[in-house]
Amino acid sequence: EAGVAQSPRYKIIEKRQSVAFWCNPISGHATLYWYQQILGQGPKLLIQFQNNGVVDDSQLPKDRFSAERLKGVDSTLKIQPAKLEDSAVYLCASSLVWRGREYNEQFFGPGTRLTVL
Amino acid sequence: QKEVEQDPGPLSVPEGAIVSLNCTYSNSAFQYFMWYRQYSRKGPELLMYTYSSGNKEDGRFTAQVDKSSKYISLFIRDSQPSDSATYLCAMSATAGGYQKVTFGTGTKLQVIP
Numbered sequence: 001e002a003g004v005a006q007s008p009r010y011k012i013i014e015k016r017q018s019v020a021f022w023c024n025p026i027s028g029h030a031t032l033y034w035y036q037q038i039l040g041q042g043p044k045l046l047i048q049f050q051n052n053g054v055v056d057d058s059q060l061p062k063d064r065f066s067a068e069r070l071k072g073v074d075s076t077l078k079i080q081p082a083k084l085e086d087s088a089v090y091l092c093a094s095s096l097v098w099r100g101r102e103y104n105e106q107f108f109g110p111g112t113r114l115t116v117l
Numbered sequence: 118q119k120e121v122e123q124d125p126g127p128l129s130v131p132e133g134a135i136v137s138l139n140c141t142y143s144n145s146a147f148q149y150f151m152w153y154r155q156y157s158r159k160g161p162e163l164l165m166y167t168y169s170s171g172n173k174e175d176g177r178f179t180a181q182v183d184k185s186s187k188y189i190s191l192f193i194r195d196s197q198p199s200d201s202a203t204y205l206c207a208m209s210a211t212a213g214g215y216q217k218v219t220f221g222t223g224t225k226l227q228v229i230p
Binding site for chain 1: 121123125149151158159160161162163166168205207209212213215216217218219220221222223
């Protein structure tokens with residue numbers, strides 16, 4: 001079974017530039033997550049989709065970050081314009097739809113390491 | 118106060134030692150308690166999870182949850198160099214019919230051969 005795919009793996013940009021990340025979840029996983037992991041910290045949820053609808057974007061800085069999941073499969077996360085503090089690893093994860101019984105395991109991709117100069 | 122607190126370490130132990138990793142939390146609504154392992158330049162992977170209070174064992178790994186103290190632990194027996202990684206505790210609560218997961222900062226573990 002193929003895992004969560006992300007691209008690019010690394011990106012270096014200057015502040016005020018824009019950048020986009022792509023994620024393809026595990027086939028059949030309706031729920032998709034984008035996390036930001038700053039060096040030395042745990043992943044922080046930016047946005048959660050179920051199919052192509054947003055269920056939680058409370059921690060997404062909406063003045064500069066946007067995300068979409070057209071057709072309920074792959075997703076893109078965009079930052080425009082980037083700031084120095086956006087330097088982090090951006091992780092995508094996917095899971096099956098939660099049925100309210102057991103913990104729904106999230107499967108993570110390898111992440112995109114963003115450096116903003 | 119953060120919802121989930123975890124000592125970032127680093128923690129360095131000799132091969133074969135017993136390792137104890139811990140987290141505390143403040144949100145009483147957390148129901149599931151997870152431990153993820155993250156190798157350098159990789160995404161986190163789930164080690165094990167428990168529901169509510171109690172113990173769970175899986176090979177060399179044991180997870181403990183004490184909801185009365187809001188304290189969770191992961192024990193690694195007979196630690197191996199391959200266990201060297203960052204260990205993230207995570208906890209989930211339901212919100213609007215969905216699971217919302219909150220991660221700790223992670224503890225970096227190094228097992229010395």
